[in-house]
Amino acid sequence: MRSIDPSISTDVPAAHVLDDLFEGLTRLGQDGEPVPGVAARWETSADGRVWTFHLRAARWSNGAPVRAGDFVYAWRRTVDPRTASDYAEALAPVRNALAIAAGRMDVSTLGISATDERTVRVELTAPTPFLLSLLTKSYAYPQYEPVIRAHGDDWVRPEFMVSNGAFRLQEYVIGGRVTLVKNEYYWDAARVRLQRVVYLPLDRAAQTERFFAGDLDFTESFSAEQTAWLRARLGAQVVSAPYLGNFVLGINVTRPPFAGNRALRMALTLAVDRETLVRYVRQGLYQPAWTPTPPLPGYQPPVPAWAALPEAERHALARRYYAQAGYSASHPLRVELRYPTDSDNRRTYEALAAMWRTNLGVEAEPYNEEFRVQLNERHLKKLALFHYAWIGDYPDPLTFLQLFQTGFGYNDGGYSNPRYDALLAAAGSEPDSARRLGELAQAEAILNEDVACIPLYYYATRHLIRSYVHGWTSNIQDRNLSQYMYLQTPGGH
Amino acid sequence: MGAFLLRRLATAIPTLLLIATLAFMLLHLTPGGPFDSDKVLVPQIQHAIEARYHLDEPLWRQYLRYLGELAHGDFGPSFQYRNTSVNELIAQGLPVDAAIGGVAMLIAILCGGGAGLVAATRPGGWRDRLPMGMAMLGISIPVFVTAPLLILVFAMRLHWLPSGDWVAGSWRHLLLPALALALPHTAYIARIVRAAAIEALAQPYIRTAIAKGLPTHVIVLRHALRPTLVPLVSFLGPALAGVLTGSIVVEQVFGLPGIGRLFVTGALNRDYTVVTGITVLYGALIIGFNLLVDLCYAWLDPRVRARA
């Protein structure tokens, strides 16, 4: 966890803590769908570009009322270049957000205003069907201006922090435990049953160990390799469900050997036995992926036709493409497979290298590297193949498809196709949801046709949850607020 | 003595400077900056962040700025943990390592020293071979094997002690990590003490004492103890410095918020100031403890005093 300042934090562990500490205009429901938060109700303009939110009588953890101006202040702070927020881009749908973050416009021009103490008006650049989900995220929380003014960057310390969520911060040890206690001023406090929540930063193996030792009630993850073993011992306490994330191998299409070589890209993607990978390496936890976007409500991603081929035929086809690309047993493809250091990743990449070796004769060398070093090399487009796993920001195909848009900041493969960009742009201004998703599906089909990446599987959430912990529901974003949870046996955390 | 101290201090400062320079330069040469996050930032934001941490300045100026701050005892802001200074991080981590390291060293000195003395009384007998065989094992089995095994046995199977985490003031949380850390040190100390005690017991005046019929434990405690202190102290100096700055493995396995883990995550995340800060601190501790060791020598051994 690098920071628990809602304008600055970017990592998943901090997001969980912030979800408990703060509440936005909307909050995440138990099923993962946005429900009314600080805003009790809202209405939208006909073109979907102006939203008006009416706030309820909510209070900060020091008793002060939550005002519309607190949202305006927070959002401006997030996009203000002086805040040096890593996440200013996330508010991109809000009018002028990008221009302000880029320093071209003043923060006061941001598309958010307080019409009165209890009304927030949000102006968007385009209809944004996922806006309500976006509003549940940390960068859209309100912030309490007086305490930030008084203490500057130190306002996140337990002794100063003022928050408006179901819990407030009691203790924060960097690299150690974070303790939250119930916020009695929370507007919905009557329904919050936990008195105390403790977060511990532990690696995956340690989480499982500590669960067995009886120190933990809930783990963020467990090792996929232990699934069968854990299920045999813990039964229904092992919980897994589809997750809004994909495990994709990125391809740099701007440099050899993959530039202009669709046949080679085809050969590599055809030679991956996804079912084997999912069944044996991931112990059946994940779903095989043939296309980047996982299935979402209302969206069935297009699957390439070859996905249905029997294994032997698929391998034969892969070898034909491999030969067509100019490679053979005497002249094999040599490629480095870099992956971020993590034992789960290591097994997948070792399996992948072995599949390419057996099915095609490719000499692929797995090579682990620190995530940061790798990101840098990826951004500089130094890597031919790279770890491109992505956790969606909101449950919409766009969060995955944007990665292949020309000029998008995170398009590290350098893929660029005018037809693809045109479809994404059309979807961006399409007010009708069904037609919009249709356009996105067409765009995704182009990606698959061009083999812009090698999808491997879709992630699943993995938790160990004690049988006496209730109120936790699997949802695709894997975000669950502690305010919904309760223990059947009293005591503990 | 004063001149000796001055001379040692005079070499300490260039040494620390060298350490700081090496660490600073190495980290700034590495690929991957501290602010490469998941998303590519709008260039202006990237500039804003870099300006805030002076990363936009030429390297030599960053270096001088860093040395200037260092001279005032300021290790600078952490890049990784926003809103936090390296001094604060160290202040938070050091007590954890000091508690665990202190208890570990206490265990090591008591058990190791005791075993070494016992072994020295009857070289070659079972009371020598058993503890020395165990000491050999202790040296040969790495901490990253013993630490998980301790957790497996005492936390997961027997449920006697917690498997990790740090709760200030709780001896139950302290015991397993301290034990894991103490094992190799115990083994080293046992070997050192045994060797020194055997040598001491071979001296003519001890033989006289034995001939006079003094009981073994009296001889050992009265005559063999003091000579073992010289090699023991020379071992303890650097060992204490190492233990104070944290054992990376013990902290990792037990999930402790100490300095060692801070260092590794800092190095992996390009947290320049944290890594250089901890490296300099470690260097300073080594130099400081070595100085202490030399002072102890002088006190323990008049011959050294004459030479110094």
Add this chain to the structure above:
Amino acid sequence: MSRATRPGALIAALLLALIVAAALVVPWLSPYDYATPAWTEIFRSPTVSGGHPFGTDSLGRDLLVRVMWGCRISLLVGIAASLLSVLIGVCWGALAGYAGGRLDGVLMRTVDVLYAIPFIPFVIVLEVAFGRNFLLVFVAIGAVSWLDIARIVRGQTLAIREQEYIEAARALGVRTTTMLRRHVLPNLVGLVAAYATLAIPGVILFEALLSFLGLGVHPPLASLGSLVAEGANEMQAHPYLLVLPAGFLAAIILCLNRLGDALRESLDPRGDGDGHD
């Protein structure tokens, strides 16, 4: 005392020879290789009859073959890095001891300064900085672990220098380098061999630590350290994955320490080895 140590050292030497022989022969004889996964053989427990006496790992690979490869890699790193450190240490120490005077002062002061450099942090920073090159691992380890040897060699050289035959040679006008090569170095061989033997386990442990932190060899290749790290992750479900490689690691280090001790004792019967002579 020597009566007690000899059989122990002999057993250690035999055991080590056995491990080295197995590490060389087993991967060559076995039908399995260290890299190819066997999907239907994942996490087989060790059995005598099942074809996998050490069981299989998370990708169904034969653990016996992988542990033997781990021994090869660990020993290779240990020997190579120790040789490097001995080379640097002997040259540095012999030069300082033989030359004496100002040069000696400068060289030994450098050693003093280097002693204060935190060695594990520096190797980790080096690794992170320059990427994980297998060669770099032992160059880095070798380059920082020669300090002890340099000090010892200097002390011995000083002692040898005072001996009469060296004086005579010098009187006859034999050149410095020739003298170092012909008279000083041969006299150091035994001592250096003992310290080199004791340096190897240290290096192996250090490589294992780096591998444990994810900074060691690249998969699918494995060192004992990376196998132990993998095993520690699985120790609850599959303890053999931790116990077997950890056992070999401990056995190798134990044997080398025993041998080194015996060698040192035979040269310097007084030997506390922590000498500040």
